Amino acid sequence: MVIVTGGGxxxxxxxGLAAARALLAAGEPVTYVGALGGLEERVLPESRLPYRLIPAGKLSREALRPGEGVKVLRGLWQARRVVRELRPRAVLSMGGYAGFPVAFVAALLGIPMVIHEQNARLGLANRILARLARRVTLSTPIPLEPRLAAKSQVVGYPVREEKHSPAEARAALGLDPTRPTILILGGSQGSKELNEQLPQRLYPLLGAWQVLHQCGVRWEGELKARERAHYFVRGYVDSALAWSAADFAITRGGAGTLSEAAFHQVPVLGVPLPRHLDGGAQWANVGFYAERGAARLLHSWDQFEAELNALLDPSTRAHIRDRLKGLSPAGAAERLARIVLEVA
Ligand SMILES: CC(=O)N[C@H]1[C@@H](OP(=O)(O)OP(=O)(O)OC[C@H]2O[C@@H](n3ccc(=O)[nH]c3=O)[C@H](O)[C@@H]2O)O[C@H](CO)[C@@H](O)[C@@H]1O
Structure with missing residues (x-):
């Protein structure tokens, strides 16, 4: 059996769930280990996968705070118990603080461990784990130091491979099936910045367009007040429907968001999270796409009008759609599962 870990x-x-399902489909039993308090606490019980939740402290500077540091240590302790009990023949960590304890402990116990990095740069947890990992798998080709490059492989980002026709998706989301649609996707937690900046900037377009604004569950109450005719606010959306409904999107720069944009061929204006909040991962992600002409990157809100006008032009959108081709090839979860089984 294999442990897949990671979340938050x-x-x-x-x-991670896509990789776990691919392992199961290949006949390998899987247990998913996530972090208490992460999104997985809500999602795993519905996944029908065997799972465990353990405490996991945030790495980075936050770990220096006494409460968080204790959590990191408790996480490592519980990870040791879980690994000893389940005796996996391999561990796959999807990065982030939630995937750290089990992967770290497994590697120390000599269990083959594989990491997957979603972003266009290695995060802190993966920088530590990469040295101990048998394989370093990547969503996008990124420069690595030679020792890591030698054991790295680009597999892509496992996206949910589900598409609908625009009319069907819009109807399922409660939108007008015939109106062209702008999607705002703030990411798992929603984006305060997009929530504050966008409604009033997009109202003038509502004569011809409609907007689906995913604002994050915790901002939903507040943002509902900004709804208008043809401006729809949702805390959390079914993203396969949302991408299928959209003509273009304004998003944060999460690796998942951009890979889904590529899979669905939806042009995106990316507004990365400020560098001090994620070490620049989202700047690297949007930058990777923008350098290839596969996304637009918002450097500052002064440029918003110009960027919006670019995306309102069908020929710019067609050009971006063309550049998106091949950036999120299907089958990433299966490629990842195959590598895990190779090292197991
Ligand atoms: C603040 C933070 O640390 N962000 C990181 C986090 O982003 P975060 O988890 O927000 O972002 P991603 O864009 O990578 O993924 C979000 C996922 O949630 C789905 N979704 C989101 C909203 C919604 O309403 N419905 C829905 O299904 C999206 O379709 C996507 O599959 O992980 C990413 C991948 O490692 C990183 O690139 C981000 O930098």
Whole structure:
């Protein structure tokens, strides 16, 4: 049996679940280990996968705070118990603080461990784990130091491979099936910045367009007050429907969000999270796409009008859609599962 671990937010959890399902489909029993308090606490019980939840402290500077540091240590202790009890023949960690304790302990116990990095740069947990991992799998080709590059492989980002026609998706979401649609996707937790900036900037378009604004569950009450005719606010959306409904999107720069944009061929204006909040991962992600002409990158809100006008132009959208081709190839979960089984 194999342990798949990682979570906290959707960007780590959903590709982890996709990999777990691919392992099961290959005949390998799987247990998913996530973090208490992460999105997985809500999602795993409905997944029908065997799972465990353990405490996991945030790495980074936060770990220096006494409460968080204790959580990191408790996480490692519980991870040791889980690994000793389940005796997996391999561990796959999807990165982030939630995937750290089990992967770290497993590697120390000599169990083959594989990591997957979703972003266009290695996060802190993966920088530590990469040295101990048998294989370093990546969503996108990123430069690595030679020792890591030698054991790395680009597999892609496991997206949910589900598409609907625009009319069907819009109807299922309660929108007008015939109106062209702008999607705002703030990511797992919603984006305060997009919530504050966008409604009033997009109201002037509502004569011809409609907007589906995913704002995050905790902002939903507040944002509902900004709804208008043809401006729809949702805390959390079914993202396969939302992408299928959209003509273009304004999003954060999560790796999952961009890979889904590529899979659904939806042009995106990316507004990355400020660098001090995620070490620049989202700047790297949107930058990777923008350098290839496969996304637009918002450097500052002064440029918003110009960027919006670019995306309102059908020929710009067609150009971006063309550049998105091949950036999120299908079958990433299966490629990842195959590598885990190779090292097991
Ligand atoms: C604040 C933070 O640390 N963000 C990180 C987190 O982002 P976060 O988890 O927000 O972002 P991603 O864009 O990678 O993934 C979000 C996932 O949740 C889904 N979704 C989201 C909203 C919704 O209403 N419905 C829905 O289904 C999306 O379709 C996607 O599959 O993990 C990503 C992948 O490691 C990183 O790139 C981000 O930097």
């Amino acid at each position: 937010t959707g960007g780590h959890l959903y590709p």
